[in-house]
Amino acid sequence: MQPMILYKKLFDHFGLQHWWPGNSSFEIAVGAILTQQTAWTNVEMAIENLKNAKMLDTEKIASSDLKYLEELIRPSGFFRQKAGYLKNFCQQIIDNHDGSIEKLLGGELQSVRKELLAFRGIGPETADSILLYAGNYPTFVVDAYTIRICQRTGMFDSKKYDEVKAFFEEKVKLDAQVYNEFHALLVELGKNHCTSSNPKCENCPVNNGCQYPRRTVQSGSQSQR
DNA sequence: ACCCAGGTGTTTC
DNA sequence: GAAACACATGGG
16 A cells, blocks of 8 residues: 555544644644653643643753652653753753744754754654654654554555655655644554554554565565565 | 553663 | 663553
């Protein structure tokens, strides 16, 4: 199955996703860091805490007491690492972009991406999420669901982030709005159907041609494709 | 009670 | 390089 066919099926089934939840670029970026390997409902609690404490602000976080920040974001899990990530992220924005994430997100895609990837705690998925959902850059976001769906549908078999990203950007015209919906839809499919606890993809709305279990191991032959 | 979640960094084969 | 591990809370 080709990516755009999958996209249409997902869109027909799930409809518009209205991502990313969040009212500002900064809130989206904070959410992107907090949601790493964590359910979004937990992140909502952490962001609510930050809002109530009036801490959703680059200067406030950068100058905050680390222990205090940890307590505020505790519900989002891995709170000690993430508190450090957030402080560092905010400090970088202050040092290099006058404390304005809009300025950070005003540069050329590849150079901003490179800058984000250099921050501690910001890997490829978080960087692309910030670029796409906070900066509206046409960069495809890959996550564990994307990789699993690619493998089970037989669409593309790789666990390497950059390879999967390149595959989609090659097959799907560079368009921030389409990439926005596509990633959100893949997450929806991943959460509801293409889960690790539903390895046979039962009741999947798009499972035509699903090849799970992917292959019966052939001893000796290693040829791909 | 166990498993999982919209990853990342470090350590170890 | 790939694989294994640490990081942690809250919901199903």
